[in-house]
Amino acid sequence: MAGVSTEPRPSPLKVAASVSFYMVAAIAMILANKWVLNETDAPVFFLFCQLVVAVLLFVIAHVVGILKLPRMVDGPLLKGLMPMIAVNVLGLNFNNWCLKYVDASFYQIARGLVLPFTVITSIMFLRAAPPSKRILLACSIVTGGFFTGVFLDHVTASGLASSKDAASQPQGPSALGVFFGILSSMSTALQAVVIKRALDVVDGSAIDLAWYTNLLSAIGTIPVILLAGELPSVLSLLFGTTNSAALGTFLWGTAVTGLFGFLICIATLFSIKVTSPITHMISSAVRGVIQTFFSVWIFHDVISLGRGTSISLILAGSIYYTWVKHVEGQKKETLPSSGQSGSSGSGRGGYEPVPMDDLKGRSNTSGDRQD
Numbered sequence: 001m002a003g004v005s006t007e008p009r010p011s012p013l014k015v016a017a018s019v020s021f022y023m024v025a026a027i028a029m030i031l032a033n034k035w036v037l038n039e040t041d042a043p044v045f046f047l048f049c050q051l052v053v054a055v056l057l058f059v060i061a062h063v064v065g066i067l068k069l070p071r072m073v074d075g076p077l078l079k080g081l082m083p084m085i086a087v088n089v090l091g092l093n094f095n096n097w098c099l100k101y102v103d104a105s106f107y108q109i110a111r112g113l114v115l116p117f118t119v120i121t122s123i124m125f126l127r128a129a130p131p132s133k134r135i136l137l138a139c140s141i142v143t144g145g146f147f148t149g150v151f152l153d154h155v156t157a158s159g160l161a162s163s164k165d166a167a168s169q170p171q172g173p174s175a176l177g178v179f180f181g182i183l184s185s186m187s188t189a190l191q192a193v194v195i196k197r198a199l200d201v202v203d204g205s206a207i208d209l210a211w212y213t214n215l216l217s218a219i220g221t222i223p224v225i226l227l228a229g230e231l232p233s234v235l236s237l238l239f240g241t242t243n244s245a246a247l248g249t250f251l252w253g254t255a256v257t258g259l260f261g262f263l264i265c266i267a268t269l270f271s272i273k274v275t276s277p278i279t280h281m282i283s284s285a286v287r288g289v290i291q292t293f294f295s296v297w298i299f300h301d302v303i304s305l306g307r308g309t310s311i312s313l314i315l316a317g318s319i320y321y322t323w324v325k326h327v328e329g330q331k332k333e334t335l336p337s338s339g340q341s342g343s344s345g346s347g348r349g350g351y352e353p354v355p356m357d358d359l360k361g362r363s364n365t366s367g368d369r370q371d
Contacts, residue, residue, distance in 0.1 A: 022264070023287045029260040030104060031294055036253030037100040038299075039246050042233040044225045046254065047096055051218035053258020054265070058211050069211050070202075080201035081212055084194045088213055089220045091187030094180050101177030105295035105303060105311075108288050109149035110173070110181025112314045115142045115321060117189035125193040132328065138321035145313025150178055152306030210265050288315055 037043055061067040095111075102110050116139040122128040131139070153173055195209075202208040225231065237247055292311060295301040303311075 023290070025260050025263040026287055027291050027294060029257055029264055030099070030107065030291055031298060032253055032256045032260065033096065034099055034104040034107075034295075034299065036250060036257070037096060039249045039253075040233075040237065042225075042230040042237060043096040043100050044093055044221060044228045045230050045234045045237075046250065047092055048218060048221040048225060049250075049254040050258045050261055051214055051221060053254060054214045054262045055218055057259065057262040058214060067207055067211075070208050073212075077201060077212070078216075081198055081216060084191075084198035084209075084213065085216045085220055087187055087190050087194050088217050089224065091184060091191065092217065093221075093224060094184035094187055098177050098180035098184050101174040101180065103173075103295060103301045104299055105292045105301040106149065106153065106173055106177070106307060107181075108291070108314065109146060109153070109307065109310045110178050111185050111188070112142060112146035112149065112310070113182060113185040114188050115139055115318060117185050118192055121189045121193055126196070132324070134324045134328075135321065138317050138324060141317030141320065142314050143317075145310045145317060148313060149173070149307055149310030153304050153310065154306060214265075 036046055040046055058067065058069060062069040098110050099107050119131055119135065119139055123130065150173060198209055198213075199206070202212065225234065237250060240247075288311065292301075292303065296303060
């Protein structure tokens with residue numbers, strides 16, 4: 001009986017616990033990141049510290065027996081993981097730079113092109129079949145939401161609506177923040193390609209991949225600190241005499257985001273195992289709404305009509321895409337039993353699914369990302 005799954009369905013309580021755990025960790029991660037990035041001029045160094053905290057937590061989990069980490073790092077392993085590490089380091093930095101220059105409530109808009117870019121990269125690099133018309137419609141809705149937010153959001157980058165307090169500030173979202181958001185979306189889409197090959201290098205172990213990704217990304221971030229010209233800011237932060245409050249915010253933020261980054265990594269792995277894609281996408285949509293409310297409450301973001309419409313379109317398009325993928329997947333499963341009169345039409349299997357974990361806001365192996 002080859003097509004019958006004997007694996008028991010997870011209980012509703014386990015699914016609810018998994019979704020809640022992931023949502024809390026992801027929301028806390030984004031808000032804590034924004035809190036620190038508002039106060040620091042060294043976002044790359046901040047990322048490095050986050051990765052170091054995540055690596056230390058992996059080591060502690062290994063020592064106490066929660067996880068078993070590999071100890072071997074050799075040339076073939078490094079060569080095989082290099083594309084994944086490069087994309088991860090760039091993607092995480094693009095995430096932080098994007099979040100630094102836009103409001104927390106605008107972050108998911110700035111990164112709103114993850115879905116269209118993922119469809120494009122899957123066709124280009126994974127040899128997926130051409131997407132169906134409904135998939136293209138979903139991508140069009142998401143893309144329309146992105147451009148609605150970019151061109152029709154008339155809230156300043158500091159979160160103030162058009163008023164005398166914001167008269168001296170440029171209207172609309174930060175062009176630099178949107179630029180980094182587009183680059184972040186592209187890197188997230190590329191992760192769907194490189195993660196497949198990286199998993200082959202570590203024999204399919206997601207835990208091993210998460211460990212190597214955090215460890216090697218931390219090392220790979222060091223030269224980026226120098227290239228970004230952050231060394232003076234780092235020295236001023238650590239050894240300056242007038243910025244004790246900024247240093248305190250940085251240290252607390254690093255500890256909190258490093259912890260939640262580690263928890264997100266674990267939560268993502270657990271969530272994928274016990275939830276369906278539709279449950280996962282709907283939870284991501286709910287998380288986006290909750291994150292928006294917290295952004296208004298904590299950072300005093302203003303949700304303009306354009307911004308609210310943009311967020312709604314991106315979430316609606318993403319949910320519609322997931323529903324279409326679910327329906328097309330069911331049709332594909334029933335295809336062998338419904339018609340065996342030839343193979344002439346078998347090539348139209350539809351658009352192959354790709355990992356969509358980064359619609360959550362963060363990369364699943366980095367400790368972020370973010371759909």
